[in-house]
Amino acid sequence: MTALLEVTGLKTHFLTRAGAVRAVDGVDLTLRAGEVLGLVGESGSGKSVTSFSILGLVDPPGKVVGGSVRFKGEDLIQASPERLRQLRGRDIAMIFQDPMLTLTPVLRIETQMVETVLAHERTSYAGARERALDMLARVGIPAPQERIRAYPHQFSGGMRQRVAIAIAMLHGPSLILADEPTTALDVTIQGQVLSEMQRLVAETGTAMIWVSHDLAVVEAIADRIIVMYAGRVVEEGPVAEVIARPGHPYTRGLLDSTPSAATPGGRLRQIPGMAPSVLNLPPGCPFAPRCAHVRPECSTPPPVRRLGPERTVRCFAPLIPEVGQ
Amino acid sequence: MAVFLIRRVLQMAMVLLAVSLVVFFGLYSIGNPAEILLPDDATASERAAAIIALGLDRPIWVQYWVFLTNALQGDLGTSFVYNVPSITLIFQRFPATLELAVAALLIALAVGAPLGLYAGLHPDTPLDRTIVTGSILGFSLPNFWQGLMLILIFSILLGWLPSSGRGPTGEILGIETSFASWEGIRHLILPATNLALFKLSLVIRLTRAQVRETMQLDFVKFARARGLSDRRIIGVHVGKTIAAPIITVVGMEFGSVIAFAVITESIFAWPGMGTLIIDSINKLDRPVVAAYLLVITALFILLNLIVDVLYTVLDPRVRLGAMK
Ligand SMILES: Nc1ncnc2c1ncn2[C@@H]1O[C@H](COP(=O)(O)OP(=O)(O)OP(=O)(O)O)[C@@H](O)[C@H]1O
Numbered sequence: 070m071t072a073l074l075e076v077t078g079l080k081t082h083f084l085t086r087a088g089a090v091r092a093v094d095g096v097d098l099t100l101r102a103g104e105v106l107g108l109v110g111e112s113g114s115g116k117s118v119t120s121f122s123i124l125g126l127v128d129p130p131g132k133v134v135g136g137s138v139r140f141k142g143e144d145l146i147q148a149s150p151e152r153l154r155q156l157r158g159r160d161i162a163m164i165f166q167d168p169m170l171t172l173t174p175v176l177r178i179e180t181q182m183v184e185t186v187l188a189h190e191r192t193s194y195a196g197a198r199e200r201a202l203d204m205l206a207r208v209g210i211p212a213p214q215e216r217i218r219a220y221p222h223q224f225s226g227g228m229r230q231r232v233a234i235a236i237a238m239l240h241g242p243s244l245i246l247a248d249e250p251t252t253a254l255d256v257t258i259q260g261q262v263l264s265e266m267q268r269l270v271a272e273t274g275t276a277m278i279w280v281s282h283d284l285a286v287v288e289a290i291a292d293r294i295i296v297m298y299a300g301r302v303v304e305e306g307p308v309a310e311v312i313a314r315p316g317h318p319y320t321r322g323l324l325d326s327t328p329s330a331a332t333p334g335g336r337l338r339q340i341p342g343m344a345p346s347v348l349n350l351p352p353g354c355p356f357a358p359r360c361a362h363v364r365p366e367c368s369t370p371p372p373v374r375r376l377g378p379e380r381t382v383r384c385f386a387p388l389i390p391e392v393g394q
Numbered sequence: 395m396a397v398f399l400i401r402r403v404l405q406m407a408m409v410l411l412a413v414s415l416v417v418f419f420g421l422y423s424i425g426n427p428a429e430i431l432l433p434d435d436a437t438a439s440e441r442a443a444a445i446i447a448l449g450l451d452r453p454i455w456v457q458y459w460v461f462l463t464n465a466l467q468g469d470l471g472t473s474f475v476y477n478v479p480s481i482t483l484i485f486q487r488f489p490a491t492l493e494l495a496v497a498a499l500l501i502a503l504a505v506g507a508p509l510g511l512y513a514g515l516h517p518d519t520p521l522d523r524t525i526v527t528g529s530i531l532g533f534s535l536p537n538f539w540q541g542l543m544l545i546l547i548f549s550i551l552l553g554w555l556p557s558s559g560r561g562p563t564g565e566i567l568g569i570e571t572s573f574a575s576w577e578g579i580r581h582l583i584l585p586a587t588n589l590a591l592f593k594l595s596l597v598i599r600l601t602r603a604q605v606r607e608t609m610q611l612d613f614v615k616f617a618r619a620r621g622l623s624d625r626r627i628i629g630v631h632v633g634k635t636i637a638a639p640i641i642t643v644v645g646m647e648f649g650s651v652i653a654f655a656v657i658t659e660s661i662f663a664w665p666g667m668g669t670l671i672i673d674s675i676n677k678l679d680r681p682v683v684a685a686y687l688l689v690i691t692a693l694f695i696l697l698n699l700i701v702d703v704l705y706t707v708l709d710p711r712v713r714l715g716a717m718k
């Protein structure tokens with residue numbers, strides 16, 4: 070089976086006056102049709118920059134300086150601006166973290182939904198509006214006929230995020246990039262939006278990359294998980310296995326500092342130290358200064374080790390044994 | 395909406411009352427008009443008669459009370475010099491000034507907004523730097539000097555455009571205006587450009603700053619992620635977002651453009667309120683000066699009101715009821 074999305078060696082750097090910020094520095098990831106991939110990591114680990122790079126939405130001074138992004142076999146890094154525009158919103162849709170900020174404040178929901186339909190299809194305004202109304206009903210907006218005339222600020226946070234989801238689903242994309250879409254919502258609403266998303270992608274067979282720093286959320290929604298640290302993938306595997314038996318000391322640390330995933334009643338443990346600045350990183354393992362299992366060789370680039378049929382880790386001393394080769 | 399309007403009209407009345415006090419007592423303290431109006435060889439009895447005729451013999455607060463009650467009936471006094479109601483004089487000159495100010499603002503917007511938009515979309519390119527430097531010049535060179543240079547270049551050296559007076563006017567939709575004939579427009583170009591230069595740099599910088607700020611916002615990125623074209627994003631999403639602040643500032647500036655028209659009108663001998671007011675100040679024609687200042691004040695307040703209402707139309711997040 071060929072992959073829907075195949076990212077290899079992706080490097081996105083920000084060329085600032087202080088030097089090159091290596092926000093994404095050699096990321097590989099693969100996604101099959103209909104699969105949900107959780108992308109986790111601390112703030113600043115490069116999750117958002119990775120998803121923007123896939124869609125060609127990195128703004129200067131940021132630039133994709135290496136690697137390839139293949140979507141259904143087509144290299145998006147080489148694609149023309151017009152080709153990228155065609156794919157965005159139609160084949161690959163995106164949902165952002167803060168629903169307050171992602172809809173244009175001065176335009177009605179109707180305008181924003183209809184224009185999204187018309188950006189990719191030749192159809193009448195009335196036809197586009199019908200589609201928008203259907204979609205609003207599907208994501209659970211009550212009284213769509215009335216609400217479609219409203220402006221973004223007239224919705225609550227949760228409802229606004231549902232509108233953003235409806236917009237993302239308008240063209241039945243085969244891939245959705247969801248960048249922490251529930252982080253800005255309060256906990257009960259988070260749960261609702263999460264299960265709504267889960268239902269929608271399952272119904273439509275849409276593949277999704279779910280970016281989050283909340284392992285519990287990822288555990289609930291994803292099939293596979295990728296853990297990022299300082300612009301690199303440090304661990305990858307089926308979500309249940311990785312959470313049950315993490316292979317990278319950093320993943321272990323993340324798990325121990327997550328309330329719902331840690332042993333109930335147990336104390337939460339913080340990872341000591343701070344996430345490193347991705348400006349002028351040393352060549353070795355970026356996690357070494359904070360790692361309890363650090364060894365002398367960690368000052369050189371760590372190898373990728375295979376921990377199972379679908380599991381890899383980038384570490385000299387994985388927490389679970391390597392499978393033989 | 396009704397409550398909002400009523401409150402604003404009351405505020406307007408208070409401000410006008412305050413301004414009328416300041417204007418009246420301010421003018422009272424600067425010289426006696428009888429001295430200027432009477433010929434040097436006037437006799438003492440002629441002088442006394444004139445003072446009584448002008449009502450200048452009564453105590454100042456009585457004079458103010460007469461002025462105020464008359465003003466409430468739309469009578470702002472009779473010009474000492476022309477012997478016609480001062481309000482009539484002002485409104486005879488008003489259309490010429492209004493036309494000049496409107497033309498100037500349109501030029502400032504039509505030239506400034508596209509330049510600011512380009513500069514904002516392409517920051518730190520050579521053209522952006524040229525535009526910004528140009529706008530600093532427009533900002534810092536004195537307006538009268540710019541006016542003289544315009545005359546020197548386009549009237550005297552090139553001989554393309556007339557440098558003084560208003561051309562023939564005609565009627566368009568019942569309004570007497572220079573736009574009715576090419577000759578009229580030719581006369582309008584230089585003074586309107588001179589007055590526009592004064593606001594052009596403001597429009598450029600404001601547009602540039604607004605565009606730069608707005609382009610960074612998440613909704614622009616989301617709009618791109620939806621596959622909208624750059625043209626639609628800049629024209630509709632960014633355009634509508636920055637229209638409200640730009641219209642607000644430009645609307646507020648309209649009052650100052652009318653006030654600054656005094657300078658431009660003097661340079662280009664434009665027969666508007668500005669030349670009238672300079673004349674009237676020289677001749678201590680109190681009623682005309684007072685009427686001018688009150689009309690200008692009322693205009694400022696009215697413009698503010700219009701701008702506030704426009705803002706709510708352009709930006710749905712703002713509601714009139716919430717405004718103080
Ligand atoms: N415009 C920019 N200029 C310079 N550096 C940038 C810029 N945008 C992002 N970066 C850097 O890229 C790195 C990765 O940022 P990114 O937004 O992808 O993090 P993230 O994993 O999404 O974090 P969060 O959980 O906070 O959203 C950060 O270290 C950040 O400093």
Ligand SMILES: [Mg+2]
Pocket residue numbers: 116117118248
């Ligand atoms: Mg992020």
